[in-house]
Amino acid sequence: MNFCSVCGSASIVRKIPNGDHFERYCCEVCGQIHYQNPNIIVGTLSVWQNKVLLAKRAIEPRKGLWNLPCGFLENGETVEEGARRETYEETAAFVEIKRLHTVYNLPHARQVYMIFLADMQHEKMSETSESSEVRLFTKEEIPWSEIAFSSTAFALKKYFENPDFPGVHIGTYWPKN
Template sequence: MNFCSNCGSNQLQFIVPEGDNKQRFVCPDCDTIHYQNPRIIAGCLPVFEGKILLGKRAIDPRKGYWGLPAGFLENGETPEEGALRELHEETLAKGHIKHLQSVFSLPQFNQVYLIYLVDLISDEMGTTSETLESKLFEVKDIPWEDIAFESTTFALEEYLKNPEAKMTKRGHFIWEKEKRFGI
């Protein structure tokens, strides 16, 4: 952070503010403490007649790899609204949320993924500026070696253990150890 978003000062300090226990950017000119919090990614695991909808990414990171429709939550929307928005933005598909399927944290990237199980209304889908291809996969045909993100692999693996489970699965990925941990 180079400038205070409150007053424009370029004199920010990275210190532990009084009464806090973590270093924060603090503006000495206007006394604003700039808290930086994790970003929420809302997405879905869309299913139609036992098949799972994946999109082949048209954008980086991981362009050309398959993933679940997901993206950053927008201000003013609920995670459920964000998940359904991302579904349509990335695949042109529409569906109804059943329940929260998985919560997945990437602490080193300050991200928390909320993935909802979604029943698709139909098998209608398409491509967008974010997706090269949208496709319904039979379980046996999921392209595991070409999955874009660990969060997608986790959500798919947990879903496939018991597709009827209503319990939310929790996990996180510690990049530096190169190992996924389920909780």
């Protein structure tokens, strides 16, 4: 942050505001405190006849690798709506959310994944502008060495270990030093 988005001033300093516990970008001209907080990524682990829906990424990062359909939650939508929307945008599949399956922290990337277990409503799916290929995988077919992100690998592993687990799996990716 180089300039204050409220007043345009370049007098931005990092400091702990009164009554706060964390450093923020603070404008010394208009007094605005510019908070920055983690983002939510919503997606689905969508199932059709015991097979799981994966999308091959058509865009960076991790282009060409397989992922659960997911993306940033948008203002004004619920987490379930966002998960359904992202699944449709990436795979053209309509899904019905069953329950929250995985919460996955990426503290260094300032992201929290929320992945929902979902049922595909029919077998219709297709590649999209965001996915070069879309297909269903049995447990044995999962391309473990070509999974795009640790969040997806974690959710798939937990799902296949125990598909009927009623709770939520919580995981965290800590970067290796």
